[in-house]
Amino acid sequence: MKFLILIAILGAAATISAQDITTLEKIGPVVSLQRTDKGVTLNCHDNSQVQISILASDLIRVRASFTKPIPTRDHSWAIAKEDWATPRWTLNETSDSISITTDELEITIRRSPLLIEFRDARTHQLINADEQPMSYDAGGRLANMLFDPKAGMFVAASKKLGFDEHFYGLGEKAARLDKRRSSFVNWNSDTPGYTEGKDPIYQTIPFYIGLQRGVAYGIFFDNSYRSYFDFGKSSQQRAWFGAEGGELNYYFCYGPSIKKILGRYADLTGHMPLPPLWALGNQQSRWSYYPDSMVEEVVSEYRKRDLPLDVVYLDIDYMNGYRVFTFDKQRFPDPKALTEKLGRQGVKVVTIVDPGIKYPPDKNERYHAFDQGLEKNFFQRRRNGDLFVPRVWPGESVFVDYTLPDARRWWGDLHRVYIDNGIAGIWNDMNEPSDFVDQTGKNQLDVVSYDEGEKTTHAKNRNTFALLMSRSTYEGLERLRPDRRPYVITRAAYAGIQRYATMWTGDTNSTWESLALTLPMFTSLGLSGEPFVGSDVGGFIGRGNGELLVRSYQVSFLAPFCRNHKVIDGYDQEPWRFGKHYEDIIRKYLKLRYTLLPFLYTTLEEAHRSGVPLFRPLVLNYQDDPSTYNLDDQFMVGDDLLVAPILKPDVTKRLVYLPAGTWYDYWTNKKYSGGTMISVDAPLDVVPMFVRGGAIVPVGPSVNYIGEKPVDPITFNIYPDDAGSASATLYEDDGLSPAYKTGAFRRTSFSVRRGQRGLVVSTGVPEGTYNPGPRKFNFVVKPLGSVVSIVDDGKAKQVQLK
Numbered sequence: 001m002k003f004l005i006l007i008a009i010l011g012a013a014a015t016i017s018a019q020d021i022t023t024l025e026k027i028g029p030v031v032s033l034q035r036t037d038k039g040v041t042l043n044c045h046d047n048s049q050v051q052i053s054i055l056a057s058d059l060i061r062v063r064a065s066f067t068k069p070i071p072t073r074d075h076s077w078a079i080a081k082e083d084w085a086t087p088r089w090t091l092n093e094t095s096d097s098i099s100i101t102t103d104e105l106e107i108t109i110r111r112s113p114l115l116i117e118f119r120d121a122r123t124h125q126l127i128n129a130d131e132q133p134m135s136y137d138a139g140g141r142l143a144n145m146l147f148d149p150k151a152g153m154f155v156a157a158s159k160k161l162g163f164d165e166h167f168y169g170l171g172e173k174a175a176r177l178d179k180r181r182s183s184f185v186n187w188n189s190d191t192p193g194y195t196e197g198k199d200p201i202y203q204t205i206p207f208y209i210g211l212q213r214g215v216a217y218g219i220f221f222d223n224s225y226r227s228y229f230d231f232g233k234s235s236q237q238r239a240w241f242g243a244e245g246g247e248l249n250y251y252f253c254y255g256p257s258i259k260k261i262l263g264r265y266a267d268l269t270g271h272m273p274l275p276p277l278w279a280l281g282n283q284q285s286r287w288s289y290y291p292d293s294m295v296e297e298v299v300s301e302y303r304k305r306d307l308p309l310d311v312v313y314l315d316i317d318y319m320n321g322y323r324v325f326t327f328d329k330q331r332f333p334d335p336k337a338l339t340e341k342l343g344r345q346g347v348k349v350v351t352i353v354d355p356g357i358k359y360p361p362d363k364n365e366r367y368h369a370f371d372q373g374l375e376k377n378f379f380q381r382r383r384n385g386d387l388f389v390p391r392v393w394p395g396e397s398v399f400v401d402y403t404l405p406d407a408r409r410w411w412g413d414l415h416r417v418y419i420d421n422g423i424a425g426i427w428n429d430m431n432e433p434s435d436f437v438d439q440t441g442k443n444q445l446d447v448v449s450y451d452e453g454e455k456t457t458h459a460k461n462r463n464t465f466a467l468l469m470s471r472s473t474y475e476g477l478e479r480l481r482p483d484r485r486p487y488v489i490t491r492a493a494y495a496g497i498q499r500y501a502t503m504w505t506g507d508t509n510s511t512w513e514s515l516a517l518t519l520p521m522f523t524s525l526g527l528s529g530e531p532f533v534g535s536d537v538g539g540f541i542g543r544g545n546g547e548l549l550v551r552s553y554q555v556s557f558l559a560p561f562c563r564n565h566k567v568i569d570g571y572d573q574e575p576w577r578f579g580k581h582y583e584d585i586i587r588k589y590l591k592l593r594y595t596l597l598p599f600l601y602t603t604l605e606e607a608h609r610s611g612v613p614l615f616r617p618l619v620l621n622y623q624d625d626p627s628t629y630n631l632d633d634q635f636m637v638g639d640d641l642l643v644a645p646i647l648k649p650d651v652t653k654r655l656v657y658l659p660a661g662t663w664y665d666y667w668t669n670k671k672y673s674g675g676t677m678i679s680v681d682a683p684l685d686v687v688p689m690f691v692r693g694g695a696i697v698p699v700g701p702s703v704n705y706i707g708e709k710p711v712d713p714i715t716f717n718i719y720p721d722d723a724g725s726a727s728a729t730l731y732e733d734d735g736l737s738p739a740y741k742t743g744a745f746r747r748t749s750f751s752v753r754r755g756q757r758g759l760v761v762s763t764g765v766p767e768g769t770y771n772p773g774p775r776k777f778n779f780v781v782k783p784l785g786s787v788v789s790i791v792d793d794g795k796a797k798q799v800q801l802k
């Protein structure tokens, strides 16, 4: 017993506190400065340099190099855009300070001590200020608390904590929406069965948004080392962040709106490309469906039961002994025939691909992925030159060094076997990377990656491993099938992942707590640049029940990624497994999802273009309303739908917060005035759902898979506000090819106003070159139920509504 306690103490990772940060060496003071076109470089007394670059009038980069000049090498796997057109700015120097002013920001740098402050250039209101100078652990004070003391020097920045400041983002954390008074570590980890508070889990997105009295800013600390974020947990004075090596390099972005910050973050780290439209379809998975006949059975069950389905997954057992890029000959003798057969029923197949390549147990065994990778020297090696041999599903394995451009290309090209067999997308799992020998990463510390010639170790490369693996996969699919949008789903990630992959939240539990946690996780991911999120519907580990499964679908039927998945030894949970009563309710929600596809796809395209996610916390739409700041048991889809799911068993009533404005109950059309809490009934077949007054929600025909029928008619459900107005846009494209990137889409705007003879709807001249052909538009004034139909021929129109 005593021994166990000792182990527990030794095993617990030391937590670095705000107090520790105060003991570090501080940068500065400033002795001189150089002005460049893009900003200023400050030279400090301690030989440190600080570079302040003005990327846009609301986007500033701060880069510090401690006790040495800023290195010329400047590389990040996360950054998508470097060619910023410097906006106009001015520099002012006094004996105490230096100030840089853009149209939006005023950045004041005190010379001694070196403190940086950001203000609104127009109102001079303080947005964010250093609490102490940027700091570094030259003396190794924190060495015994670090995970890898040899990785580099601990660096940190500390900001004043606002009395009313709230914190959002930080990617995938098993935590609530508002991160105030919490602290986190980033170190991608395989954490099956995680519960609220478990940290770190799979992903690292070192980006957060601070919001104080309606004014928001964003900070992206682009450092892939093990990093720390403390939003006032260990001190009431400071919110600090730091990392066990690398540069103190962050981007400061000013709103004041959160939406604007998300746009900037997307410009900086990349916009999510549109996935194929079928990725919004319903998906079914299991560890594992095999042989092929069982996969067919699952699909035919769906069809027989009139349940919508677009995608089915093959988990690790489709392979020959877990060898990636192979199929088991007995279980899947003819994968191409299988995908063709399912394709005729409107179902796509996605296969899992793990990073571990089986290390052949004997020298005579030929396995192309291993042989080629070894010959080309693409596998990760330890510092002493030995191959790094982790243990994963295939047993002893090797990992690819995805920092090598040739290795990325080779990995991408290996996917030809999937494309040739009609596989529609790739699911990347285990890419933290998980290693059964040691999940902490300690056993990998001396693994070296090429890293653009820098030959860096695991301390820097762990958190970007999945980003580069997904990138290799995405780019491979793009090359192999240039006329199709790649579809990649990943478990682990680093900032920038949205350019290559969608995500799911890993190994959840089939519990109510786990279901409740998915809401703040989805919305936080959306506030971190990852719009395409979802989690195993019904939960992954354990035994669920019909009620939990139904309530789980009542969340996920509006999540971008809607996939039921289950662990190998878990209780079956396909929609029909708990009986007809539950199946009927699940059918109702899946059908509703499919009719809402025109709305969902329009909102997804907005996420692609603007960086603003579709699955939103209320604070994103109502950041001036403090009642939304920690509200995370409700969500919105786009600007218009508000959903308040039931997240506990045996509950059939709940309180719902409606922000200011007019709202309509989706089911009854009953009208409410917002700015208040209401109590609503929610029997098992009802998820409380409201539509914003002023919205027009486009819906399509009921289908069981995407493409089953033409999207005709499109019905526009109009929910007027108190002035009788409403507006919306509808986005459409071919749903499959990358042609939308070069203008092959149609965006049509609709607006409703009150005329002399009642409501009038105007359709705008559509934008874009995609032509869906003539089809019928129905306009329904929801609260009245009146319908007017027209034939849409792509011309602007005015239609009198009854």
Ligand code: MIG
Binding pocket: 286, 287, 315, 316, 352, 429, 430, 491, 506, 507, 565, 566, 567
């Ligand atoms: O060690 O491929 O999160 O979705 O079913 C477990 C088997 C490996 C973890 C994934 C899960 C998947 C499972 N995988």
